[in-house]
Amino acid sequence: MxxxxxxxxxxxxxxxxxxxxxxxxxxxxxxxxxxxxxxxxxxxxxxxxxxxxxxxxxxxxxxxxxxxxxxxxxxxxxxxxxxxxxxxxxxxxxxxxxxxxxxxxxxxxxxxxxxxxxxxxxxxxxxxxxxxxxxxxxxxxxxxxxxxxxxxxxxxxxxxxxxxxxxxxxxxxxxxxxxxxxxxxxxxxxxxxxxxxxxxxxxxxxxxxxxxxxxxxxxxxxxxxxxxxxxxxxxxxxxxxxxxxxxxxxxxxxxARLNLTNTVMSKRKLKQLVDEAFVDGWDDPRMPTISGLRRRGFTPESIKQFCREIGVSKADNLVDVRMLEHFLREDLKLKAPRTMAVLDPVKVIITNYPEGETEWLPAEVNPENEEMGTRQIPFSREIYIEREDFMEDPPKKYFRLFPNNEVRIKHAYFIHCHDFKKDENGRVTELYCTYDPETKSGSGFDARKVKGTLHYVEAGHAVPAEFRLYERLIDDEAEGDNFLDFVNSESLTVKHGFVEPNMADVTAYDKFQFFRHGYFSVDPKDSSPGAPVFNRVVELKSSFKLK
Known part of the structure; x- marks a missing residue:
C-alpha cells in the first residue's frame, strides 16, 4: 500500500x-x-x-x-x-x-x-x-x-x-x-x-x-x-x-496534466523525434517515455514518489524536472553500490612501486547503507586516473595532480608527480609518479595533509567500458510546432574508459554510484559480457531543493 x-x-x-x-x-x-x-x-x-x-x-x-x-x-x-x-x-x-x-x-x-x-x-x-x-x-x-x-x-x-x-x-x-x-x-x-x-x-x-x-x-x-x-x-x-x-x-x-521543464509531453512530438531520427527509438534514454526512463536507469519507486508529491490539482503548473531527479537520487543513494570508474583515462606509472605486485585494498560498498559491507579493489604500479585530474600548468586553487604536487589516491596512497610524457600532438599520454608506502589509507597516517583526492582504476584488472552522458534533450521550453528548433544537439556524449574488476559481470539495469561522476545504470540493449555500457542516470548533486 x-x-x-x-x-x-x-x-x-x-x-x-x-x-x-x-x-x-x-x-x-x-x-x-x-x-x-x-x-x-x-x-x-x-x-x-x-x-x-x-x-x-x-x-x-x-x-x-x-x-x-x-x-x-x-x-x-x-x-x-x-x-x-x-x-x-x-x-x-x-x-x-x-x-x-x-x-x-x-x-x-x-x-x-x-x-x-x-x-x-x-x-x-x-x-x-x-x-x-x-x-x-x-x-x-x-x-x-x-x-x-x-x-x-x-x-x-x-x-x-x-x-x-x-x-x-x-x-x-x-x-x-x-x-x-x-x-x-x-x-x-x-x-x-x-x-x-x-x-x-x-x-x-x-x-x-x-x-x-x-x-x-x-x-x-x-x-x-x-x-x-x-x-x-x-x-x-x-x-x-x-x-x-x-x-x-x-x-x-x-x-491538471503534468508539465515538466525542458521536456516534450506530446506523443505526436515524441513520435516525430523518433521518426526523424533525433533519438534512437522510443526507449532512447533521453526520451521522457517510461521505457526511455527505464532504459536510462530510473527506478519505478522514484517515478511513483515523484507523481505522489507533485499532487493533483485543477491549476496548470510547470514542474522543475530536477524534482524528478531529486526523488531518483533519494532512491538510488540507498541502493546503488559505490565504485570507481575512469571515463577519460590517462595512465599513471608509479615508478617506485614493485613491478608485478598487486595489493587488494578494502573500500565501503555504500557509505549510505552499511549493510552492503565492503569490496576489495586492486592497486599496482600502473593505474588510470581522469585526464581532467592532471594539469601541466594549473591555475590557483587547483588541488589535483600537477608536476611536483602530491595527492591522495582514494582508498590507497599519496602519490607525487615528477614527470609526464606527451605525444606529437601535445596530448599527455603518461604520468610518472612515486608513492609513499607510509600513507596507506586506513593506516592512521597524518604526518602531512593533501587537498586533493583522486579516484582511479588499476590498469591490470581494469574492465573496458563505454559511458553515455546525457544532457537535456530540449534546451528550452519548446512551444508550438517548431519544437525541433530546441533539440539539444549535444544531449549525448560518449566516453570510453575503465571500471573496477568487480564490474566485469554486470547485467542489464544494474545500478552503481561512480565516485564523482554520478549514478549509472547498465544499458539493457547495447551491453555485452566483458564490454559493459553504462548510462548516466543522474549526476550526484543538484541545486534543486524540495520545499
Missing part, C-alpha cells in the same frame, strides 16, 4: 462514497495505443491505481483503440510492460474495440429517437457551418432527414457502401450552443483500415468523444479521471451518458 496524499479528487470520491452515490469505486487508465507512454501518463497511472486501491476499488486498463490509422500492437505491448514495471496490476484488461457492436447499437438507438443523423458534408464543410465562439452554427441540410433514411444510410456506412470521408454520423444536439462541442458533433466516421484487434470487421469507427463515455458506462467506471483539455467536452460526455441505454452513470473529473 502506498502512502496516501489528499487532493480534491479524493474529497469528491469520499463524499460520493459517504452519500451512497456509489457502493464501490472503479477507475480506469485508458491510453490510446498510438505511441509509448511518457512521464505525464505516469501521473495518471499512479492517480487511478492508487486512488482505487485506497478506497478498496478496482482499476481497469483499457486501450482506447478507436482510430486504426495510428494504432499498433507494438504500442499495446509496450504500454502493458510499462504499467507492470511501475508495479501495478490492472483488475481488468479491456479494449474499446471489444465494444464496437454495443457502440453501434447505441448509435442506432440515437437515430431511432431522432438524436443522430447521417451527414453528407465534408469535414471542411461541416467546419464552416459550425460557427465560432461568438457566432452560432448553422444547421446542415441533412439534419432533418427521416429516421428511416438515416437508419438505412448508417447501415450502408457499416456495410462499406461509401468511401472514406463520404459520410459521417452526427449527434443532433444544439447548433446554437455556446459550447462548440455540442454543435452536432461527429459520432462515427468511415475508415477502410484494418484494425489491430478486429481486423477488417469494421469500416466505421466511433469518435473518441462518443466512445469514451460509453466505454466507462459499459465497464461500470464510477470516476472517469481526465486531464483539463477534456473539461470542455464534459457536457458532451454527460449528454452521451444521459442518452445511452446503460445502467451505469460514471462521473468525469478533470485535473
Amino acid at each position: 502506498s502512502e496516501h496524499h489528499t487532493h480534491f479528487i479524493k474529497h469528491i470520491v469520499t463524499e460520493d462514497m459517504e452519500s451512497g452515490a456509489y457502493d464501490s469505486i472503479t477507475t480506469r487508465f485508458p491510453p490510446e495505443p498510438n505511441g509509448y507512454l511518457h512521464i505525464g501518463h505516469a501521473k495518471s497511472i499512479v492517480l487511478n491505481f492508487e486512488l482505487a486501491d485506497e478506497f478498496g476499488g478496482t482499476t481497469n486498463l483499457r486501450f482506447d483503440d478507436t482510430n486504426p490509422l495510428k494504432e499498433d500492437k507494438e504500442y499495446v505491448d509496450a504500454i502493458k510492460e510499462d504499467i507492470e514495471w511501475l508495479g501495478y496490476e490492472p483488475e481488468n484488461l479491456r479494449f474499446a474495440s471489444n465494444y464496437f457492436e454495443e457502440m453501434y447499437n447505441q448509435a442506432v438507438s440515437l437515430i431511432k429517437r431522432g438524436l443522430a443523423y447521417v451527414e453528407d458534408l465534408s469535414q471542411d464543410e461541416v467546419r464552416e457551418l459550425r460557427g465560432t465562439l461568438t457566432e452560432p452554427g448553422k444547421e446542415s441540410p441533412a439534419r432533418n432527414r427521416s429516421v428511416e433514411e438515416n437508419l438505412e444510410l448508417f447501415e450502408q456506412m457499416r456495410s462499406g457502401a461509401f468511401a472514406d470521408g463520404e459520410k459521417t454520423l452526427r449527434a443532433k444536439i444544439d447548433m446554437s450552443s455556446p459550447n462548440i462541442n455540442l454543435r452536432d458533433p461527429v459520432l462515427y466516421r468511415i475508415s477502410h483500415t484494418d484494425h489491430h484487434n478486429t481486423g477488417s470487421d469494421w469500416c466505421i469507427y466511433p469518435m473518441y468523444s462518443f466512445a469514451h463515455p460509453l466505454e466507462d458506462a459499459i465497464e461500470g467506471v464510477t470516476h472517469s479521471l481526465c486531464t483539463l483539455e477534456f473539461e470542455d467536452q464534459r457536457p458532451l460526455y454527460d449528454w452521451v451518458i444521459a442518452k445511452a441505454d446503460l445502467a451505469s452513470e460514471p462521473k468525469q473529473i478533470e485535473f
Whole structure:
C-alpha cells in the first residue's frame, strides 16, 4: 500500500462514497495505443491505481483503440510492460474495440429517437457551418432527414457502401450552443483500415468523444479521471451518458496534466523525434517515455514518489524536472553500490612501486547503507586516473595532480608527480609518479595533509567500458510546432574508459554510484559480457531543493 496524499479528487470520491452515490469505486487508465507512454501518463497511472486501491476499488486498463490509422500492437505491448514495471496490476484488461457492436447499437438507438443523423458534408464543410465562439452554427441540410433514411444510410456506412470521408454520423444536439462541442458533433466516421484487434470487421469507427463515455458506462467506471483539455467536452460526455441505454452513470473529473521543464509531453512530438531520427527509438534514454526512463536507469519507486508529491490539482503548473531527479537520487543513494570508474583515462606509472605486485585494498560498498559491507579493489604500479585530474600548468586553487604536487589516491596512497610524457600532438599520454608506502589509507597516517583526492582504476584488472552522458534533450521550453528548433544537439556524449574488476559481470539495469561522476545504470540493449555500457542516470548533486 502506498502512502496516501489528499487532493480534491479524493474529497469528491469520499463524499460520493459517504452519500451512497456509489457502493464501490472503479477507475480506469485508458491510453490510446498510438505511441509509448511518457512521464505525464505516469501521473495518471499512479492517480487511478492508487486512488482505487485506497478506497478498496478496482482499476481497469483499457486501450482506447478507436482510430486504426495510428494504432499498433507494438504500442499495446509496450504500454502493458510499462504499467507492470511501475508495479501495478490492472483488475481488468479491456479494449474499446471489444465494444464496437454495443457502440453501434447505441448509435442506432440515437437515430431511432431522432438524436443522430447521417451527414453528407465534408469535414471542411461541416467546419464552416459550425460557427465560432461568438457566432452560432448553422444547421446542415441533412439534419432533418427521416429516421428511416438515416437508419438505412448508417447501415450502408457499416456495410462499406461509401468511401472514406463520404459520410459521417452526427449527434443532433444544439447548433446554437455556446459550447462548440455540442454543435452536432461527429459520432462515427468511415475508415477502410484494418484494425489491430478486429481486423477488417469494421469500416466505421466511433469518435473518441462518443466512445469514451460509453466505454466507462459499459465497464461500470464510477470516476472517469481526465486531464483539463477534456473539461470542455464534459457536457458532451454527460449528454452521451444521459442518452445511452446503460445502467451505469460514471462521473468525469478533470485535473491538471503534468508539465515538466525542458521536456516534450506530446506523443505526436515524441513520435516525430523518433521518426526523424533525433533519438534512437522510443526507449532512447533521453526520451521522457517510461521505457526511455527505464532504459536510462530510473527506478519505478522514484517515478511513483515523484507523481505522489507533485499532487493533483485543477491549476496548470510547470514542474522543475530536477524534482524528478531529486526523488531518483533519494532512491538510488540507498541502493546503488559505490565504485570507481575512469571515463577519460590517462595512465599513471608509479615508478617506485614493485613491478608485478598487486595489493587488494578494502573500500565501503555504500557509505549510505552499511549493510552492503565492503569490496576489495586492486592497486599496482600502473593505474588510470581522469585526464581532467592532471594539469601541466594549473591555475590557483587547483588541488589535483600537477608536476611536483602530491595527492591522495582514494582508498590507497599519496602519490607525487615528477614527470609526464606527451605525444606529437601535445596530448599527455603518461604520468610518472612515486608513492609513499607510509600513507596507506586506513593506516592512521597524518604526518602531512593533501587537498586533493583522486579516484582511479588499476590498469591490470581494469574492465573496458563505454559511458553515455546525457544532457537535456530540449534546451528550452519548446512551444508550438517548431519544437525541433530546441533539440539539444549535444544531449549525448560518449566516453570510453575503465571500471573496477568487480564490474566485469554486470547485467542489464544494474545500478552503481561512480565516485564523482554520478549514478549509472547498465544499458539493457547495447551491453555485452566483458564490454559493459553504462548510462548516466543522474549526476550526484543538484541545486534543486524540495520545499
